[in-house]
Amino acid sequence: MADTSPAANCMDKLKSYVKTPKGVILAAEILISLIILICYASSSYGGYTAVAICTMIIAMIYFGVFMMEMDKQILFINWLWSDLIRAGIGAGLYIITSLIAVIGGKGDGALIAGGVFGLLAGILFAYDAYTIYLQFKSGSQHAAAGTDDTV
Template sequence: MSESAARAETPGYMESFQNYVRTRKGTILLVEIVLCIIVLICYAASRDPGYLALAICEMIFAIIIFIIFMRQLNKDLSFIHWPWTDFLRAAIGSLLFLITSLIVVIRGRDGAGIAAGVFGILTGILFAYDAYTTIPALRSKHTQAATEPSDGV
């Protein structure tokens, strides 16, 4: 197979982006990225910019996972268990967003901080939904241990 034929078989970045965004996981990841950007902007405008790191880190993690799944690099990098990686990313992100957002909303120093807290709660709920939707992928890859003794022992 020539190089030009191989290039014609692999979809371009825009085509793979459009195809992946049409999936449920792609839509969830894209909305997570957009909500992280909104939370980032709100925290930057508030009096409590100390929570910017959470929005930045979770946005970067979501972008990395989005690109890996969009380009199907998870099939090439099989030494990483991708369902567990995605589950832990989403579960930890959900917990951190809910905790920090509740702290900011309860303090309520300024409007931008409250907006960041509200959007952070929504983002935490979306991250929790993302973690919940990855559970079937974890169960399908799980193999049960042998419970009966073998004859050779």
């Protein structure tokens, strides 16, 4: 007999969502944020860990929402806009803090490594924001009002 428990259903949704392009991007964002968190935490100056923690937790929340398809059930939140804002802010924060970490990390290899991974994460978050923007742009064109000249 087939296993119809909620845990099996959740695992099936996880496996199928990770194979989608958005699932791959969100999983990569979570993984690279974890790597950056480890690098910053092991450096002598761990002040930049807050960026990695916040972006990782928010990416996990969005991963869970999109995986369980709650974005189709919770309609009072515009998920496309909020995801675009999340990715844009994440890209900006990672690029700024990573440049500061790389430039000022003299002699601290873990801080420099975290900064390099942070620059890669900034590029990944910017790519995510770009793909969301393209999705928004294509969705807006379909929802455009008709231009009927008759009054």
